[in-house]
Amino acid sequence: MSTNTDDHDDITGTDSIDESAPLLEVSNLCTYFDTDQGVVKAVDGVSLTVERGETVAIVGESGSGKTVTSESITQLFKQPPGYIADGSVAIDGNEVTHRSEDELGQIRGRTVGHIFQNPQGALNPVYTVGWQIREAIQLHRDVTDEEATELTVELLTQVGIPEASSRLDDYPHELSGGMKQRVIIAMALACDPDLLIADEPTTALDVTIQAQILELLNRLQEKRDMGLLFITHDLGVVANIADRVVVMYAGKVMERGPVEAVFESPSHPYTKALLECLPGEGTLGGIPGELPDPRSPPGGCRFASRCEYTLEECHQGGQPSMAAVDGDDHQVSCVHYRPEMDSSVVRDAPPEEQLTDDVSADGGKRR
Numbered sequence: 001m002s003t004n005t006d007d008h009d010d011i012t013g014t015d016s017i018d019e020s021a022p023l024l025e026v027s028n029l030c031t032y033f034d035t036d037q038g039v040v041k042a043v044d045g046v047s048l049t050v051e052r053g054e055t056v057a058i059v060g061e062s063g064s065g066k067t068v069t070s071e072s073i074t075q076l077f078k079q080p081p082g083y084i085a086d087g088s089v090a091i092d093g094n095e096v097t098h099r100s101e102d103e104l105g106q107i108r109g110r111t112v113g114h115i116f117q118n119p120q121g122a123l124n125p126v127y128t129v130g131w132q133i134r135e136a137i138q139l140h141r142d143v144t145d146e147e148a149t150e151l152t153v154e155l156l157t158q159v160g161i162p163e164a165s166s167r168l169d170d171y172p173h174e175l176s177g178g179m180k181q182r183v184i185i186a187m188a189l190a191c192d193p194d195l196l197i198a199d200e201p202t203t204a205l206d207v208t209i210q211a212q213i214l215e216l217l218n219r220l221q222e223k224r225d226m227g228l229l230f231i232t233h234d235l236g237v238v239a240n241i242a243d244r245v246v247v248m249y250a251g252k253v254m255e256r257g258p259v260e261a262v263f264e265s266p267s268h269p270y271t272k273a274l275l276e277c278l279p280g281e282g283t284l285g286g287i288p289g290e291l292p293d294p295r296s297p298p299g300g301c302r303f304a305s306r307c308e309y310t311l312e313e314c315h316q317g318g319q320p321s322m323a324a325v326d327g328d329d330h331q332v333s334c335v336h337y338r339p340e341m342d343s344s345v346v347r348d349a350p351p352e353e354q355l356t357d358d359v360s361a362d363g364g365k366r367r
């Protein structure tokens with residue numbers, strides 16, 4: 001029995017797979033939270049797709065709605081106070097926003113693996129690593145104890161844990177941060193997912209280990225032909241892992257496109273500002289200003305109050321509709337890219353050159 005199957009299971013066991021549809025298709029997703037202070041519009045009209053075998057990164061500052069977007073896919077956020085107010089999520093062409101908790105559980109068990117942002121909760125300190133992964137496997141698959149142990153060793157080996165069979169009886173506290181994260185990845189792979197969601201999987205780790213974990217995720221994604229939805233606030237890591245990028249701000253998508261296009265010609269002023277905050281670039285300590293209050297977001301572009309290029313129309317209407325930048329795949333939500341406007345005002349302030357060189361030198365993605 002192998003943990004690495006090429007064929008895709010149907011998402012719940014009763015749905016059919018539409019091979020022509022993307023693995024994941026999120027359309028106009030709105031996820032809100034009822035609070036005493038009002039409705040928090042954490043995710044407010046987000047659309048994105050992940051194809052089979054593709055890595056898509058969601059980037060944006062803290063509070064932009066990255067985690068809530070990813071937790072909306074199989075509804076892992078707390079309901080109430082949270083709820084999906086509008087939009088749809090389709091996996092293999094099957095709409096899943098209106099599914100029962102039972103069905104969502106099946107989807108989590110067989111189709112979508114999740115590495116959570118807060119790693120502390122992911123492993124239980126009182127059980128051994130082997131026990132926890134075996135549990136995860138047996139929760140999803142009908143296998144004997146012996147088979148489950150075999151699969152556990154296979155998974156731990158796949159995530160790069162040396163002499164895996166001798167680590168089964170280790171407790172989480174006996175592992176280094178990097179090894180712990182590998183075990184967490186193994187747990188997420190226990191259901192042999194078609195889509196893996198990794199929410200800031202490297203932030204708690206030091207730089208060398210971060211690079212190793214990114215490399216591991218890249219390798220696993222390719223080997224298993226999974227879709228990978230990778231979430232980070234750090235545009236720096238995106239070039240190394242993603243095929244496409246979705247830039248989020250205050251619950252909205254500001255820009256999206258192939259990673260090379262977004263790095264070579266960042267088009268939304270927000271994306272440009274994020275790039276300038278990377279280490280070694282112009283702006284130290286982040287973009288000046290703060291995110292708008294998610295309970296009463298301003299009209300117009302949500303970034304307008306912090307934007308260097310703001311015009312009067314930026315404050316009017318809703319978030320500008322997506323305009324193609326160079327080719328249909330690269331799109332930006334900014335009034336400067338409307339047909340009647342002159343986008344060179346924003347575009348011709350070039351990004352820092354060193355970054356552009358770094359990205360193009362390795363084709364945008366190390367593989």
Ligand SMILES: Nc1ncnc2c1ncn2[C@@H]1O[C@H](COP(=O)(O)OP(=O)(O)OP(=O)(O)O)[C@@H](O)[C@H]1O
Binds near residue numbers: 040062067081082233
């Ligand atoms: N349970 C909740 N109740 C009320 N508001 C919430 C809840 N969960 C999230 N939010 C709000 O939703 C918004 C988006 O949060 P989210 O965690 O998705 O941001 P993020 O982009 O993942 O940020 P970070 O980079 O810090 O992880 C924030 O304003 C947050 O305060």
Ligand code: NI
Binds near residue numbers: 066067
């Ligand atoms: Ni988050």
